[in-house]
Amino acid sequence: MNTGDNGFLKEKLRECGYKFTGQRAAILDTLVQCSGQHVSTEELFNLVKAKHPEIGLATVYRTMILLDKLNLVHKLDFDDGFSRYELVKPNEDHRHHHLICNTCGCVSEVEEDLLDNLEEEILRKNGFLVKDHRVQFYGLCKKCRE
Ligand SMILES: [Zn+2]
Numbered sequence: 001m002n003t004g005d006n007g008f009l010k011e012k013l014r015e016c017g018y019k020f021t022g023q024r025a026a027i028l029d030t031l032v033q034c035s036g037q038h039v040s041t042e043e044l045f046n047l048v049k050a051k052h053p054e055i056g057l058a059t060v061y062r063t064m065i066l067l068d069k070l071n072l073v074h075k076l077d078f079d080d081g082f083s084r085y086e087l088v089k090p091n092e093d094h095r096h097h098h099l100i101c102n103t104c105g106c107v108s109e110v111e112e113d114l115l116d117n118l119e120e121e122i123l124r125k126n127g128f129l130v131k132d133h134r135v136q137f138y139g140l141c142k143k144c145r146e
């Protein structure tokens with residue numbers, strides 16, 4: 001069993017005074033297996049259910065709200081009618097950007113921040129210190145352009 005990321009998540013839950021229950025462990029394990037993806041609550045539930053039929057949708061739903069509150073996951077909205085989640089990557093102080101294809105709906109990520117200059121400009125002009133941001137680009141992916 002892969003306990004790499006899970007260990008970190010477990011510690012964080014405990015630190016914040018939450019129990020690391022079997023159900024939470026199962027949901028976190030599944031999330032770790034989906035790392036790099038952007039799963040909806042329903043998709044996650046279906047994956048969890050395959051191995052743990054005793055876990056209900058409401059539990060997955062509540063767990064994701066808790067993990068979001070603890071800043072262990074990011075909640076994403078790609079305007080497709082679903083709430084999606086992804087694990088927060090360790091050492092990620094700023095959110096990565098998402099590229100969303102209008103044709104096939106695929107979502108890819110831009111790892112580089114690229115916004116340092118813009119943030120400096122905002123601080124200078126508006127006196128506003130940017131701590132985080134959510135950037136989504138909509139357009140045509142490489143495949144759909146061909
Ligand atoms: Zn596409």
Ligand SMILES: [Zn+2]
Pocket residue numbers: 038086096098109
């Ligand atoms: Zn992402």
